[in-house]
Amino acid sequence: MPSRLGEIPPNIRTVTARATVATLGPAGTDAHAEATRHFGRVLLADSFNAAMDLGLSDDVLVLIAAGFVERDEHTVVDSWVDMHFRNFDRMSLVATWESSTKPMCVAVNLARAASMDTMRSIAIHPATAAFARIFVPDATPRYVNAKPIAVQWAKEGRVDGCIGSLDIVQENTELEVQRIWQPTMVWCLYEPKGSALDGT
Secondary structure: OOOOOOOOOHHHHHHHOOOEEEEEOOOOOHHHHHHHHHOOEEEEEOOHHHHHHHHHHHOOEEEEEOOOEEEOOOOEEEEHHHHHHHOOOOEEEEEEEEEEOOOEEEEEEOOOOOOHHHOOEEEEOHHHHHHHHHHOOOOEEEEOOOHHHHHHHHHHOOOOEEEEEHHHHOOOOOEEEEEEEOOEEEEEEEEEOOOOOOOO
């Protein structure tokens, strides 16, 4: 039977409170928030790829968002499915669950644009591109590896605005919240093959 929203599977739950997990940083990402909810110690990496490498080198669990996608200005360069298949012989997928993200928002730097409707550039994590197309279809996306970095770019005036987590945006007086929503994400928990949870 699947877990309820926000709960990890019962067979994994007893392990996580004392376990170390690697996931995407910096502090303030959805991955950081989800890892902190369930695990005793959280190691933050600059990318999900770096988190996977950390899991392998330090023999710890790794928490990856199923929505993971990485891109440059022109094309997708990596994704969850590519990462999953690349590591099929080194990592075991031991649990998946669905959980609400932190509330997200579109925020505008009022020194650069008067409102969401007048934004011409927006910093986003590639996983939030669908929301950018819905809420700010005329803004050109600039891609970053984590929503807190998108907020930083908007704060610095490198773009007109961003899609970020509401709590991080609200720490920055330069930004004004324009639209708020809260979707869910599917989380994938990995362990190096041959470790305790893996059972091989």
